[in-house]
Amino acid sequence: MTNNEDTIVALATPNGIGAIGVIRLSGPDAITIAQKVWKGKDLTKQASHTLHFGRIMDGDMELDEVVASLFVAPRSYTRENVVEVSCHGSNYIIESIIKLFIRNGARAAKAGEFTLRAFLNGQLDLSQAEAVADLIASNSKASQQIALQQLRGGFSSQLKQLRDQLVTFASLIELELDFAEEDVEFANRDQLKKLIHEITKVIGSLIQSFELGNAIKNGVNTVIAGRPNAGKSTLLNALLNEERAIVSHIPGTTRDTIEEVLNIKGINFRLIDTAGIREATDAIEQIGVQRTMEKISQSALLIYVFDADQITAEELTADIESLQKPGITMLLVANKADLLDGDEKLKKFKEKHRNSYDFQGSPTDGLVLISAKEKQQIDELKQQIYAAAIKENLSGHETLVTNIRHLEALQKTEEALIRVLAGIDTVTSDFLSMDIKQALHYLGEITGAVTTDDLLENIFSKFCIGK
Structure with a gap:
């Protein structure tokens, strides 16, 4: 674990030359260290949440004209004294100022150490701290909204309610253990059953939400496949509205995969154009x-x-049967609809394939009829792609699990609660207490009510330095 008595410093903006760079100091001596190299108003006498123009001095040498933002404890991100120095974005200037702060008593921050301090000082719980990293990494509107909701404590609040209810019953069962010789029952078993059923229902719903939450956070892996010359690359180009893939009438043009990102209604779909499926004519194919x-x-x-x-x-x-896999949603796209000109040809097409899929004139009935070359029905296809992947209505208010660590903790909580239900009428209070404590432990791991040094190291080492 890190020493929270230290004052830490790091660049809070991305590396590279830019208009400005923001250098962040946090710790008990942040303001006094900044004052040592400051020429301007006395920073130690200024109010919190104020901006000050001045100069950073290395002895008699001026390094830069800067603006210093003051946040006096506990009114800061870390609940410590924080100074953020906005300087010109020269790598030389930034490195010189950081080295100057280190010479005057600060130390270089580790990855995620500012947010770690916010957690350790009670500003954020652990799931909110992880949401900070998710918010920084968000690359779509939907992933940004989920991270914001978690940062604001929506997920934490729901877990706290569940945990508080379990704690009440755990306390009553512990009380029974104190009076074991008198054979008394303080925790009503019927009420406990009802509570466990309610909690497992909520936890089950959170576990189920991971598939959707993970898709929103990381994007949806979407493969475009089919026989050679079916128009896969033409479709990729039409969806992206750019000539991304080489298109040719010669079968087998695409030999390797081509990957691009398509955003539909705030969700990223990672489109992968693939080689045509057939008996290969050479080793490369x-x-x-x-x-x-x-x-x-x-x-x-x-x-x-x-x-x-x-x-x-x-x-x-035959293609549908060979490609269908458990856990993979398949969307059928009939391309080259422009060649089915006239009602008679379209009627024959539907008649020919009536045993493969039902056709009721709606693309939701199993198949979408398009012309990638003429860009016909492409917008309708995008709607179907979205509907096939995101099967639920996203209101922005529901809690979605996006973190694999949270999912595993919820699954272990559910297993412990199932053991409680299985033994509630047969096992003694001490065994019930053990299983309830286990459930409380796993719920607590999510928000940080229960932590270990290894867990915190694993989580915050994935953050960027400066956050």
């Missing part, structure tokens, strides 16, 4: 087909594209 199958197995959403004018019903059925 064979590698491409193998990579296609690997990408499909790793995907959450599979967009299967086929030539609506050429594929037979038997070929379509």
